[in-house]
Amino acid sequence: MTHTPILAPHSVTREDRADGSILLSADAPLGEVARNSGVWLDHWARATPDAVFLAERSGTGWRQESYASARQKARAIAGWFLGQGMGADTPVLILSGNGIDHALLTLGAHYVGVPTVPVAEQYTLIPAAQARLDYVVNLIKPARVFAADGATYAAGLARAGCPAIASRPADTGATPFADLLAHSDAGVDAAFAKVGPDTIAKILLTSGSTSDPKGVLTTQRMMTTNQTQLAQGLPFLRQRPPVIVDWLPWNHVFGGSHNFNMVLSGGGSLYIDDGKPLPALFGRTLENLSLVSGTVSFNVPVGFAQLLTALRSDAALRESYFRDLDMIFYAGASLPQETWQGLEDLAAQTGRRVPLITSSWGLTETAPGALLQQVPTKGAGIVGVPLPGVTVKLVPDADMRCDVRVSGPSIMQSYLNNPTKTAEAFDDEGFFITGDAMRFVDPDVPNLGLRFDGRISEDFKLMTGTWVQAANLRLEMLGVLAPYVTDIIVTGQGRDQIGLLILPNRAAIEKVGMTLQSEAGACTCTALADILREQLRAKAAQATGSATRVTRALILSDPPDMGEGEVTAKGNINFAKLLARRAAMVDRLYDDADPATIAI
Incomplete structure (x- = not known):
């Protein structure tokens, strides 16, 4: 099984400082950066004037x-x-x-x-x-x-x-x-x-998952620098023009800056996918993928999981999808290992090279790419090493879980009309405080990169004083309770046990003949409760302590309400808002006498 050979991984310099912080940076210097994004448009209009740049569906074509x-x-x-x-x-x-x-x-x-x-x-x-x-x-x-x-x-x-x-x-x-x-x-x-480089190109709104959305002043420098960085880490993007079939929304930095500008800067072709990884729309995505063979495939993990199912049953689609594919790029969450392995296996079955399956890390404020996993790995969760020009500052705790901060020319300088939030966003050295946590894959080998380890702001303490890393636990429990859940809210702040509020996957539940009964904000189903209880019990038996042991769950009947701020337009749950609005559901979760509570 061979992977895409056109890679140029750079090594990392690590500096351990007297205050305990660690600085990471790429050995490779930042290459030439365009003055603005219009330079790209001018260049390709001269170099390849008739090449397809943009396409959207019109009738059958x-x-x-x-x-x-x-x-x-x-x-x-x-x-x-x-x-x-x-x-x-x-x-x-x-x-x-x-x-x-x-x-x-x-x-x-x-x-x-x-x-x-x-x-x-x-x-x-x-x-x-x-x-x-x-x-x-x-x-x-x-x-x-x-x-x-x-x-x-x-x-x-x-x-x-x-x-x-x-x-x-x-x-x-x-x-x-x-x-x-x-x-x-x-x-x-x-x-x-x-x-010029300091000209504001976009004002992008943050997700608003922890507060009102902030306007990120995105400069031309941020956008053009990021594409130079990505091309240095993934040189195949310049060896042949990228072709993508992509639905990711342009109001988000991933679809609108990362993907769009990757095509524009590389003289590629962007086929706008009018489908989405939703039951009513995914058929359109499959149709579009059958019409165009891309060189790079972007999606969120749930989209790749749905695609894997379709590829397994459609040989023609499988041939079209893998024919020219250099890279599969996931973002938004960790890619389940079964999805990862399934895609690699299907690629190998076509007799072609296995594409690089990878991810990166960044935020709206970082344009977005700051770290990139640029070489093949054996599984998800690794977000790689700093891109050229980016310095990563790690502030470790006693367990070597690191608070991540970044600086460099691709990093935002300020929010729109919000000096207070801008001041709070940077430390005294000018590093942007991301709020994310990471660990070294191997502390002795920094070139192996970093592994994402959740959001620090989502951590909380049980009444015993034990810290719970809620973001990591949420991802783990999503895998444990699949396919019956679409999302999970971890609870336990100020209590002595960890619980889960579950957003059910009604389609998966109904597919196996079970029916949810809804009443007063919660759902009951004896058969499903038995299944979830056994899954929770088996997982709890493997727990290393109270920080990872989930003892109860409750199924919510109502989805997050966007109008009330429980979920953002990007689909991110505002956990604090949801927990505050549904405090009564949390109380029921911890009441063993409540018929909706699933306790182990």
């Missing part, structure tokens, strides 16, 4: 934009923005999801230094979440707002409080997107010349 046509349209849009007197202080709010018009608008805005603010579609489409849109509007004060379809996004266009642009305006009074495309590019060259 694809609507496509070449590099030359994308540049011409982006410059026309840029000219329109200049004609409206727009610049660095007049951001454009983008309401609708991934699409060619969204991409062209973004490229045009960035070309002349107009910031874009993509937000989750749910902020408009789910009435209960529209208060979150109001918060964003008040924070950024947009000068223009864009949506692909005026009718669908009418509520959001109205709430933005500024002139609107729409590909299909309907009766909203929005400026047709076609008007922007018909504009001249007068003045664009002069404006483009002024767009």
Whole structure:
């Protein structure tokens, strides 16, 4: 079994300091960084003008934009923005999801230094979440707002409080997107010349899983540096243009900065997947993957698990998917080992090389890549070594679990209009405090990299004084209780035992003939309770102490409420908010007499 050979792993320098902290950095120096992202667009429009840059589904095929046509349209849009007197202080709010018009608008805005603010579609489409849109509007004060379809996004266009642009305006009074495309590019060259590394390209919203979303001022330097870093760690990205079929949303740094700019900087092709790893939409993803063979595959672990099932039963899809594949890249959570091994086995069965299966680590504030696992490993969870130009500061506890902090040219300098949170985000040496924890794979061999070890902010103490690493325990219990759960909230703060509030996987439960009965916020099912109790009991027998021993669970009947802030638009649960709003459910969880409580 051979892996992709076109890798150039760099070694790591470790410095142990007198105060106990550890600094890690790459030996390889940072390579040449583009002045701005428009430089990439100009280059590929000259070098490969007819190559497919962007594509989205249209009927049975694809609507496509070449590099030359994308540049011409982006410059026309840029000219329109200049004609409206727009610049660095007049951001454009983008309401609708991934699409060619969204991409062209973004490229045009960035070309002349107009910031874009993509937000989750749910902020408009789910009435209960529209208060979150109001918060964003008040924070950024947009000068223009864009949506692909005026009718669908009418509520959001109205709430933005500024002139609107729409590909299909309907009766909203929005400026047709076609008007922007018909504009001249007068003045664009002069404006483009002024767009430098410190120009704000985007204002990206943090997940809001622990507080109100913060606006991350994402500069051109952050975006262009990160692509140089990634290409140094994964040189095959420059040896042939990357081709991706991708659904990951552009309001998130992973899809909108990492993946989009990887294609743009490398002269590749981005086929916009209008499917998602959801039961009603995943069939569309499979159809899209059958039409295009990618060189890089991005997804979240649940998406790869669904894909693995489809690949096992569809030989034609399997051949198409693995034909040109260099890399499988997961993010958002740890990839289950059975999914990892299954993908490697299927790749080997096709007779082709096994793609690099890997991940990296970063946040919205880090552009996002700061660490990268750039060589093959035997399993998930390892997030690698610092990328060139990034310095990682580790502050270990007595057990060598390290608080992670980072600095470098790809790291955010400030939040929008929030000096208090900005000051809190950096330590006295200027390192960004991430709130994540990591451990060395092997403390004596730093080149083996770091392993993610949860969120420090999610840790809590039992009443015995024992610390519980909730994020790690949650991931572990998700595997233990699969496939009957979609997510888990770990409880036990101020109590003497660890418990779980369970969000059930109703489809998996019904598939095996079990039925949940809901009452007063909780679910009961004798057969399922017996299964979960046995799984918890078996796991508890392996526990090393009270910090890892789960003794009880309760199944919630109601999913997290986005309108109440229990879940973010990115799908992240705000654990503190959910636990506060459902304090009564936590009390029931610890009541052995309650019929909904599953105790071992």
